Amino acid sequence: MSSLLIPYGLTEDAVLVPATDAKPEEKYKCPQCGDLLIYKAGKIRRHHFSHKPNGECSSETVAHATAKLLIFQTIESWERGVGRSPAFERRCKICNDVVEQLMPKKVDSALMEYRLPNGRIVDIALMAEAGLMAQAKVMAAIEVFQTHKTDNPGIPFVEVKAVDVLSDPLRLRPIRDEFHPIMCKRCRNDTKVFENKCQAIARKTHVALPNFYYIYAPHVCWKCRKEMIVFAWPSDEVRWASEKPKRSPMPKSIKCVYTKQAARRYWANVCPMCGAVQGDGFLYSSESGPFFGVRFTGDGAIGSFGFRVASRNYREQISAMAFYLIRYTEMLSPQGVLSPRA
Numbered sequence: 001m002s003s004l005l006i007p008y009g010l011t012e013d014a015v016l017v018p019a020t021d022a023k024p025e026e027k028y029k030c031p032q033c034g035d036l037l038i039y040k041a042g043k044i045r046r047h048h049f050s051h052k053p054n055g056e057c058s059s060e061t062v063a064h065a066t067a068k069l070l071i072f073q074t075i076e077s078w079e080r081g082v083g084r085s086p087a088f089e090r091r092c093k094i095c096n097d098v099v100e101q102l103m104p105k106k107v108d109s110a111l112m113e114y115r116l117p118n119g120r121i122v123d124i125a126l127m128a129e130a131g132l133m134a135q136a137k138v139m140a141a142i143e144v145f146q147t148h149k150t151d152n153p154g155i156p157f158v159e160v161k162a163v164d165v166l167s168d169p170l171r172l173r174p175i176r177d178e179f180h181p182i183m184c185k186r187c188r189n190d191t192k193v194f195e196n197k198c199q200a201i202a203r204k205t206h207v208a209l210p211n212f213y214y215i216y217a218p219h220v221c222w223k224c225r226k227e228m229i230v231f232a233w234p235s236d237e238v239r240w241a242s243e244k245p246k247r248s249p250m251p252k253s254i255k256c257v258y259t260k261q262a263a264r265r266y267w268a269n270v271c272p273m274c275g276a277v278q279g280d281g282f283l284y285s286s287e288s289g290p291f292f293g294v295r296f297t298g299d300g301a302i303g304s305f306g307f308r309v310a311s312r313n314y315r316e317q318i319s320a321m322a323f324y325l326i327r328y329t330e331m332l333s334p335q336g337v338l339s340p341r342a
Contacts, residue, residue: 005059006030006049007166008066009037016069019047032057032065064146067165068112068123071142074169075110075124078103088158089173093181094191101182108136120153145175156180194218201227205253205272213247217290219269219283223276228253230269230278232291242266242280 009028037049077083114125122141159176
């Protein structure tokens with residue numbers, strides 16, 4: 001195994017040192033097995049360590065062990081105030097733009113190979129101090145991917161590639177993100193605009209806004225041209241929600257109506273000012289409709305959905321649609337809270 005290139009070596013004090021910073025007179029051990037390494041600093045190949053002949057390690061096991069230790073030591077240095085904060089490169093839950101999230105200040109320590117109460121062992125456990133008389137609490141976990149996908153440990157976690165960590169341990173790029181969803185600054189601002197607008201319309205029309213099960217959006221009545229709030233809810237219908245909502249309280253502007261166009265009675269949004277039915281065909285199927293591309297299936301299971309991104313002001317129209325879709329799932333299956341709430 002002498003051809004195995006090892007980028008980091010362990011000092012006698014168990015500190016990882018990159019081969020580029022190693023000193024020829026020092027001794028370094030393998031992060032995986034602890035055997036002494038050979039330091040190679042030639043002029044042709046990049047500086048590296050290697051095992052003596054017949055070493056037992058593989059590139060996969062060494063990379064995995066080194067990445068775990070790198071993350072641990074990076075967090076430890078940050079906690080002591082002698083290093084920069086590691087940052088997670090995550091995705092905004094609405095627009096999917098990259099959002100940099102620094103390690104939350106409430107993370108008090110990190111532990112390697114930590115056994116959870118459910119028996120699962122995680123690569124890195126992020127701990128939060130629970131008080132003077134209480135044990136530290138596990139906030140979340142970081143799992144290192146090398147050869148196979150990690151099973152869900154039952155707590156908020158992210159999974160990162162070992163090769164990415166070895167490249168830059170200060171920037172953790174999740175290939176799987178099960179932390180609490182995060183939003184970019186622009187989407188947070190737009191969501192506030194959306195929420196304020198919906199609240200203003202709701203007060204004016206005396207229609208209460210539910211905080212679970214339903215999603216909603218501003219809409220202009222086709223008949224009286226006044227602003228109102230329209231609602232969507234889960235349904236087993238193939239095209240759109242026309243079944244009676246299964247959760248109470250039901251917004252008073254949702255009523256069972258008969259229309260000639262549908263030739264049947266169904267549950268629909270009705271204008272609270274003039275009583276006009278706001279047809280599902282427009283709300284769900286028209287590109288200018290607030291629920292265009294959105295479809296719920298079942299009682300609590302979201303099916304396929306999408307929404308048009310035609311211009312910057314699309315957020316003014318249905319802006320936080322994705323936000324409310326995500327809020328809906330969170331109400332049914334709450335996640336952890338490793339996310340700065342600004």
